[in-house]
Amino acid sequence: MTEIRTQIPKTDDQTPELWDRALLGDVRSIARCLSLIEREGPDIPDRLARLPASSARRIVGITGPPGAGKSTLTDALIAELLAAGQRVAVLCVDPSSPFHHGALLGDRIRMNRWHDHPDVFIRSLASRGSLGGLHPAIWEMVSFLSACPFDRIIIETVGVGQSEVDIAALADLTVVVLVPESGDEVQTMKAGLMEIADIFVVNKSDRPDADRFLRTLRQLIPANDQDAHDPVPVMATVADKGTGLKELHAAIEAGLNRDMRPADRLRIWTERALYLIRKKRMKDLQKEDLCASISEELNKGAFNLYKFIDKY
Ligand SMILES: Nc1nc2c(ncn2[C@@H]2O[C@H](COP(=O)(O)OP(=O)(O)OP(=O)(O)O)[C@@H](O)[C@H]2O)c(=O)[nH]1
Numbered sequence: 001m002t003e004i005r006t007q008i009p010k011t012d013d014q015t016p017e018l019w020d021r022a023l024l025g026d027v028r029s030i031a032r033c034l035s036l037i038e039r040e041g042p043d044i045p046d047r048l049a050r051l052p053a054s055s056a057r058r059i060v061g062i063t064g065p066p067g068a069g070k071s072t073l074t075d076a077l078i079a080e081l082l083a084a085g086q087r088v089a090v091l092c093v094d095p096s097s098p099f100h101h102g103a104l105l106g107d108r109i110r111m112n113r114w115h116d117h118p119d120v121f122i123r124s125l126a127s128r129g130s131l132g133g134l135h136p137a138i139w140e141m142v143s144f145l146s147a148c149p150f151d152r153i154i155i156e157t158v159g160v161g162q163s164e165v166d167i168a169a170l171a172d173l174t175v176v177v178l179v180p181e182s183g184d185e186v187q188t189m190k191a192g193l194m195e196i197a198d199i200f201v202v203n204k205s206d207r208p209d210a211d212r213f214l215r216t217l218r219q220l221i222p223a224n225d226q227d228a229h230d231p232v233p234v235m236a237t238v239a240d241k242g243t244g245l246k247e248l249h250a251a252i253e254a255g256l257n258r259d260m261r262p263a264d265r266l267r268i269w270t271e272r273a274l275y276l277i278r279k280k281r282m283k284d285l286q287k288e289d290l291c292a293s294i295s296e297e298l299n300k301g302a303f304n305l306y307k308f309i310d311k312y
Protein backbone atom coordinates (compact mmCIF):
# COMPACT_ATOMS: atom_id res chain seq x y z
CA MET A 1 0.00 0.00 0.00
CA THR A 2 1.38 3.38 -0.89
CA GLU A 3 1.26 5.93 1.80
CA ILE A 4 0.36 9.38 0.62
CA ARG A 5 1.53 12.19 2.81
CA THR A 6 1.54 15.86 2.25
CA GLN A 7 4.92 16.96 3.34
CA ILE A 8 6.30 20.44 3.47
CA PRO A 9 9.53 20.18 1.48
CA LYS A 10 12.60 20.70 3.61
CA THR A 11 13.73 23.96 2.17
CA ASP A 12 15.70 26.82 3.64
CA ASP A 13 12.55 27.69 5.49
CA GLN A 14 13.12 24.98 8.03
CA THR A 15 16.78 25.57 8.84
CA PRO A 16 17.97 26.98 12.15
CA GLU A 17 20.02 29.50 10.17
CA LEU A 18 16.81 31.06 8.94
CA TRP A 19 15.84 31.92 12.52
CA ASP A 20 19.33 33.17 13.31
CA ARG A 21 19.33 35.39 10.25
CA ALA A 22 15.94 36.76 11.22
CA LEU A 23 17.11 37.54 14.74
CA LEU A 24 19.99 39.47 13.23
CA GLY A 25 17.48 41.59 11.33
CA ASP A 26 17.40 40.06 7.84
CA VAL A 27 14.04 41.23 6.55
CA ARG A 28 13.41 38.33 4.16
CA SER A 29 14.12 35.81 6.89
CA ILE A 30 11.85 37.71 9.28
CA ALA A 31 9.06 37.55 6.71
CA ARG A 32 9.53 33.78 6.29
CA CYS A 33 9.65 33.13 10.02
CA LEU A 34 6.46 35.12 10.50
CA SER A 35 4.75 32.97 7.88
CA LEU A 36 5.87 29.83 9.71
CA ILE A 37 4.57 31.25 13.00
CA GLU A 38 1.32 32.24 11.31
CA ARG A 39 0.84 28.63 10.20
CA GLU A 40 1.32 27.55 13.80
CA GLY A 41 3.57 24.57 13.10
CA PRO A 42 4.22 22.14 15.97
CA ASP A 43 7.82 23.29 16.51
CA ILE A 44 6.89 26.95 16.88
CA PRO A 45 6.27 27.03 20.68
CA ASP A 46 9.68 25.44 21.19
CA ARG A 47 11.36 27.99 18.93
CA LEU A 48 9.64 30.85 20.70
CA ALA A 49 10.66 29.48 24.09
CA ARG A 50 14.26 29.69 22.97
CA LEU A 51 14.08 33.33 21.89
CA PRO A 52 16.20 35.72 23.90
CA ALA A 53 14.06 37.41 26.53
CA SER A 54 13.40 41.07 25.95
CA SER A 55 12.04 43.24 28.70
CA ALA A 56 12.15 46.54 26.82
CA ARG A 57 8.74 48.09 26.26
CA ARG A 58 8.37 48.71 22.57
CA ILE A 59 4.98 47.39 21.43
CA VAL A 60 2.52 50.10 20.44
CA GLY A 61 -1.11 49.19 19.77
CA ILE A 62 -3.12 51.50 17.53
CA THR A 63 -6.84 50.89 17.60
CA GLY A 64 -10.06 52.74 16.87
CA PRO A 65 -13.20 52.62 14.75
CA PRO A 66 -13.07 51.66 11.04
CA GLY A 67 -11.81 54.45 8.84
CA ALA A 68 -10.57 56.67 11.71
CA GLY A 69 -7.24 57.05 9.94
CA LYS A 70 -5.22 54.46 11.84
CA SER A 71 -3.21 53.36 8.81
CA THR A 72 -2.58 56.93 7.69
CA LEU A 73 -1.47 57.72 11.22
CA THR A 74 0.76 54.65 11.37
CA ASP A 75 2.29 55.63 8.06
CA ALA A 76 3.05 59.13 9.35
CA LEU A 77 4.35 57.71 12.63
CA ILE A 78 6.78 55.48 10.73
CA ALA A 79 8.27 58.65 9.24
CA GLU A 80 8.74 60.12 12.73
CA LEU A 81 10.29 56.93 14.08
CA LEU A 82 12.71 56.74 11.16
CA ALA A 83 13.67 60.38 11.61
CA ALA A 84 14.55 59.50 15.20
CA GLY A 85 16.77 56.66 13.93
CA GLN A 86 14.42 53.88 15.06
CA ARG A 87 13.75 50.62 13.23
CA VAL A 88 10.11 49.72 13.07
CA ALA A 89 7.95 46.67 12.43
CA VAL A 90 4.22 47.02 11.73
CA LEU A 91 1.49 44.39 11.87
CA CYS A 92 -1.83 45.53 10.41
CA VAL A 93 -4.68 43.30 11.49
CA ASP A 94 -7.75 43.59 9.30
CA PRO A 95 -11.01 41.86 10.03
CA SER A 96 -11.62 39.29 7.34
CA SER A 97 -15.18 40.42 6.72
CA PRO A 98 -15.79 41.53 3.12
CA PHE A 99 -16.66 44.97 4.44
CA HIS A 100 -13.02 45.57 5.22
CA HIS A 101 -11.33 44.09 2.21
CA GLY A 102 -10.87 47.54 0.78
CA ALA A 103 -9.01 48.50 3.90
CA LEU A 104 -6.47 45.74 3.44
CA LEU A 105 -5.71 47.06 0.02
CA GLY A 106 -5.74 50.56 1.43
CA ASP A 107 -3.06 49.71 4.01
CA ARG A 108 -0.83 48.27 1.35
CA ILE A 109 -1.15 51.33 -0.85
CA ARG A 110 -0.83 53.73 2.04
CA MET A 111 2.31 52.21 3.45
CA ASN A 112 3.77 51.17 0.12
CA ARG A 113 6.33 53.91 0.19
CA TRP A 114 8.22 52.00 2.88
CA HIS A 115 8.29 48.83 0.81
CA ASP A 116 12.04 48.76 0.25
CA HIS A 117 13.13 50.70 3.29
CA PRO A 118 15.76 48.70 5.23
CA ASP A 119 14.49 49.89 8.61
CA VAL A 120 10.78 49.21 8.08
CA PHE A 121 8.97 45.88 8.09
CA ILE A 122 5.23 45.78 7.38
CA ARG A 123 2.92 42.77 7.37
CA SER A 124 -0.86 42.76 6.88
CA LEU A 125 -2.76 39.97 8.58
CA ALA A 126 -6.33 38.94 8.17
CA SER A 127 -8.00 38.38 11.50
CA ARG A 128 -10.30 35.45 11.98
CA GLY A 129 -13.94 35.93 12.66
CA SER A 130 -16.21 38.77 11.73
CA LEU A 131 -16.07 40.32 15.17
CA GLY A 132 -12.55 41.41 14.48
CA GLY A 133 -10.80 39.11 16.91
CA LEU A 134 -7.07 39.27 16.61
CA HIS A 135 -5.19 36.75 14.53
CA PRO A 136 -4.74 33.60 16.65
CA ALA A 137 -0.97 33.74 16.37
CA ILE A 138 -0.64 37.48 16.90
CA TRP A 139 1.08 37.28 20.26
CA GLU A 140 3.58 34.72 18.96
CA MET A 141 4.31 36.99 16.01
CA VAL A 142 4.76 39.99 18.26
CA SER A 143 7.04 38.04 20.65
CA PHE A 144 9.14 37.02 17.72
CA LEU A 145 9.37 40.56 16.35
CA SER A 146 10.35 41.72 19.85
CA ALA A 147 13.37 39.45 19.67
CA CYS A 148 14.37 40.92 16.30
CA PRO A 149 16.26 44.19 16.16
CA PHE A 150 13.29 46.56 16.00
CA ASP A 151 13.04 49.56 18.28
CA ARG A 152 9.28 49.86 17.91
CA ILE A 153 6.58 47.37 16.96
CA ILE A 154 3.23 48.79 15.93
CA ILE A 155 0.07 46.70 15.83
CA GLU A 156 -2.88 48.29 14.03
CA THR A 157 -6.28 46.76 14.71
CA VAL A 158 -9.80 47.89 14.02
CA GLY A 159 -11.47 48.52 17.34
CA VAL A 160 -14.56 46.41 17.00
CA GLY A 161 -15.75 43.61 19.20
CA GLN A 162 -13.15 42.17 21.50
CA SER A 163 -10.03 43.13 19.59
CA GLU A 164 -9.58 46.52 21.18
CA VAL A 165 -9.45 44.94 24.60
CA ASP A 166 -7.18 42.15 23.38
CA ILE A 167 -4.77 44.60 21.86
CA ALA A 168 -4.30 46.31 25.21
CA ALA A 169 -3.09 43.03 26.66
CA LEU A 170 -0.55 42.62 23.90
CA ALA A 171 0.71 46.17 23.60
CA ASP A 172 2.95 47.99 26.03
CA LEU A 173 1.12 51.17 25.14
CA THR A 174 -2.26 51.62 23.46
CA VAL A 175 -3.25 54.55 21.29
CA VAL A 176 -7.01 54.88 20.73
CA VAL A 177 -7.78 56.83 17.56
CA LEU A 178 -11.11 58.64 17.31
CA VAL A 179 -12.47 61.23 14.89
CA PRO A 180 -14.62 64.32 15.50
CA GLU A 181 -17.66 62.33 14.35
CA SER A 182 -17.03 59.77 17.08
CA GLY A 183 -19.30 61.77 19.38
CA ASP A 184 -21.89 59.02 19.61
CA GLU A 185 -19.28 56.39 20.15
CA VAL A 186 -17.83 58.34 23.01
CA GLN A 187 -21.22 58.86 24.63
CA THR A 188 -21.75 55.14 24.64
CA MET A 189 -18.08 54.38 24.92
CA LYS A 190 -17.58 51.08 26.51
CA ALA A 191 -15.72 51.35 29.78
CA GLY A 192 -13.16 49.05 28.18
CA LEU A 193 -12.08 51.57 25.59
CA MET A 194 -11.63 54.24 28.25
CA GLU A 195 -9.51 51.93 30.35
CA ILE A 196 -7.22 50.67 27.65
CA ALA A 197 -6.21 54.04 26.20
CA ASP A 198 -2.79 55.28 27.24
CA ILE A 199 -3.13 58.03 24.65
CA PHE A 200 -6.25 59.31 22.87
CA VAL A 201 -5.81 60.72 19.38
CA VAL A 202 -8.52 62.78 17.73
CA ASN A 203 -7.57 62.37 14.10
CA LYS A 204 -9.15 64.30 11.21
CA SER A 205 -8.94 67.40 13.35
CA ASP A 206 -9.25 69.39 10.15
CA ARG A 207 -12.95 68.52 10.23
CA PRO A 208 -15.58 70.85 11.64
CA ASP A 209 -16.43 70.32 15.31
CA ALA A 210 -13.00 68.91 16.10
CA ASP A 211 -12.47 71.43 18.92
CA ARG A 212 -15.81 70.70 20.47
CA PHE A 213 -15.12 66.98 20.37
CA LEU A 214 -11.67 67.45 21.90
CA ARG A 215 -13.20 69.39 24.78
CA THR A 216 -15.86 66.73 25.36
CA LEU A 217 -13.30 63.98 25.38
CA ARG A 218 -11.00 65.82 27.76
CA GLN A 219 -13.90 66.33 30.14
CA LEU A 220 -14.69 62.64 30.09
CA ILE A 221 -11.22 61.66 31.11
CA PRO A 222 -10.63 61.77 34.82
CA ALA A 223 -7.94 64.32 35.69
CA ASN A 224 -5.97 61.71 37.61
CA ASP A 225 -6.42 58.11 38.42
CA GLN A 226 -6.18 56.86 41.98
CA ASP A 227 -2.43 56.48 41.88
CA ALA A 228 -1.95 60.11 40.92
CA HIS A 229 -0.76 59.18 37.46
CA ASP A 230 -0.79 61.83 34.76
CA PRO A 231 -4.10 62.14 32.96
CA VAL A 232 -4.34 60.26 29.68
CA PRO A 233 -3.15 62.65 26.95
CA VAL A 234 -5.70 63.67 24.32
CA MET A 235 -3.95 64.75 21.14
CA ALA A 236 -5.24 66.26 17.92
CA THR A 237 -3.81 65.10 14.59
CA VAL A 238 -4.37 65.47 10.87
CA ALA A 239 -2.67 62.26 9.84
CA ASP A 240 -2.66 62.82 6.08
CA LYS A 241 -0.91 66.18 6.57
CA GLY A 242 1.43 64.98 9.31
CA THR A 243 0.02 67.55 11.73
CA GLY A 244 0.47 66.66 15.38
CA LEU A 245 2.67 63.68 14.60
CA LYS A 246 5.81 64.97 16.30
CA GLU A 247 3.78 65.50 19.46
CA LEU A 248 2.23 62.06 19.18
CA HIS A 249 5.63 60.45 18.70
CA ALA A 250 6.94 62.30 21.77
CA ALA A 251 3.94 61.18 23.84
CA ILE A 252 4.45 57.57 22.76
CA GLU A 253 8.13 57.68 23.65
CA ALA A 254 7.35 59.27 27.02
CA GLY A 255 4.75 56.59 27.70
CA LEU A 256 7.06 53.73 26.79
CA ASN A 257 9.95 55.12 28.80
CA ARG A 258 7.90 55.74 31.90
CA ASP A 259 8.47 53.20 34.65
CA MET A 260 5.67 50.72 34.72
CA ARG A 261 3.79 50.36 37.95
CA PRO A 262 4.29 46.86 39.38
CA ALA A 263 0.52 46.31 39.37
CA ASP A 264 0.32 47.16 35.65
CA ARG A 265 3.28 44.96 34.86
CA LEU A 266 1.67 42.06 36.66
CA ARG A 267 -1.68 42.67 34.97
CA ILE A 268 -0.21 42.78 31.49
CA TRP A 269 1.81 39.56 31.92
CA THR A 270 -1.19 37.81 33.47
CA GLU A 271 -3.32 38.81 30.45
CA ARG A 272 -0.65 37.56 28.07
CA ALA A 273 -0.33 34.26 29.93
CA LEU A 274 -4.12 33.82 29.97
CA TYR A 275 -4.28 34.48 26.25
CA LEU A 276 -1.74 31.77 25.48
CA ILE A 277 -3.05 29.24 28.01
CA ARG A 278 -6.59 29.58 26.67
CA LYS A 279 -5.32 29.09 23.18
CA LYS A 280 -3.27 26.05 24.15
CA ARG A 281 -6.26 24.47 25.84
CA MET A 282 -8.50 25.10 22.85
CA LYS A 283 -5.91 23.88 20.37
CA ASP A 284 -6.99 20.27 20.09
CA LEU A 285 -10.66 21.10 20.18
CA GLN A 286 -12.25 20.87 16.74
CA LYS A 287 -15.86 21.88 16.30
CA GLU A 288 -16.47 19.01 13.89
CA ASP A 289 -15.22 16.42 16.42
CA LEU A 290 -17.28 18.05 19.14
CA CYS A 291 -20.32 17.95 16.91
CA ALA A 292 -19.81 14.25 16.17
CA SER A 293 -19.48 13.33 19.86
CA ILE A 294 -22.53 15.38 20.80
CA SER A 295 -24.52 13.75 18.04
CA GLU A 296 -23.55 10.33 19.40
CA GLU A 297 -24.52 11.28 22.95
CA LEU A 298 -27.78 12.88 21.85
CA ASN A 299 -28.72 9.72 20.03
CA LYS A 300 -28.15 7.72 23.20
CA GLY A 301 -30.70 9.97 24.91
CA ALA A 302 -30.57 11.79 28.28
CA PHE A 303 -27.80 14.10 27.13
CA ASN A 304 -26.31 16.11 29.98
CA LEU A 305 -24.18 19.01 28.83
CA TYR A 306 -22.26 19.32 32.09
CA LYS A 307 -21.36 15.65 32.21
CA PHE A 308 -20.39 15.91 28.57
CA ILE A 309 -18.00 18.81 28.93
CA ASP A 310 -16.40 17.28 31.99
CA LYS A 311 -14.08 15.24 29.82
CA TYR A 312 -12.66 18.34 28.13
N1 LIG B 1 -9.72 64.77 6.37
C1 LIG B 1 -8.90 63.84 6.83
N2 LIG B 1 -8.88 62.62 6.27
C2 LIG B 1 -8.03 61.69 6.78
C3 LIG B 1 -7.15 61.98 7.85
N3 LIG B 1 -6.46 60.86 8.14
C4 LIG B 1 -6.88 59.91 7.28
N4 LIG B 1 -7.81 60.40 6.45
C5 LIG B 1 -8.53 59.68 5.39
O1 LIG B 1 -9.45 58.78 5.99
C6 LIG B 1 -9.59 57.60 5.20
C7 LIG B 1 -9.39 56.36 6.04
O2 LIG B 1 -8.03 56.33 6.44
P1 LIG B 1 -7.31 55.01 6.90
O3 LIG B 1 -5.93 55.40 7.34
O4 LIG B 1 -7.42 53.93 5.90
O5 LIG B 1 -8.19 54.61 8.14
P2 LIG B 1 -8.12 53.28 9.02
O6 LIG B 1 -8.55 53.66 10.39
O7 LIG B 1 -6.79 52.64 8.89
O8 LIG B 1 -9.23 52.40 8.33
P3 LIG B 1 -9.53 50.84 8.59
O9 LIG B 1 -8.21 50.13 8.64
O10 LIG B 1 -10.40 50.48 7.44
O11 LIG B 1 -10.27 50.78 9.88
C8 LIG B 1 -8.62 57.75 4.06
O12 LIG B 1 -9.29 58.22 2.95
C9 LIG B 1 -7.63 58.79 4.56
O13 LIG B 1 -7.02 59.52 3.52
C10 LIG B 1 -7.19 63.29 8.42
O14 LIG B 1 -6.49 63.62 9.37
N5 LIG B 1 -8.08 64.17 7.86
Ligand SMILES: [Mg+2]
Pocket (backbone or CB within 6 Å): 070, 071, 072, 103, 107, 156
Ligand atom coordinates in the same frame (compact mmCIF):
# COMPACT_ATOMS: atom_id res chain seq x y z
MG1 LIG C 1 -6.28 50.61 8.38
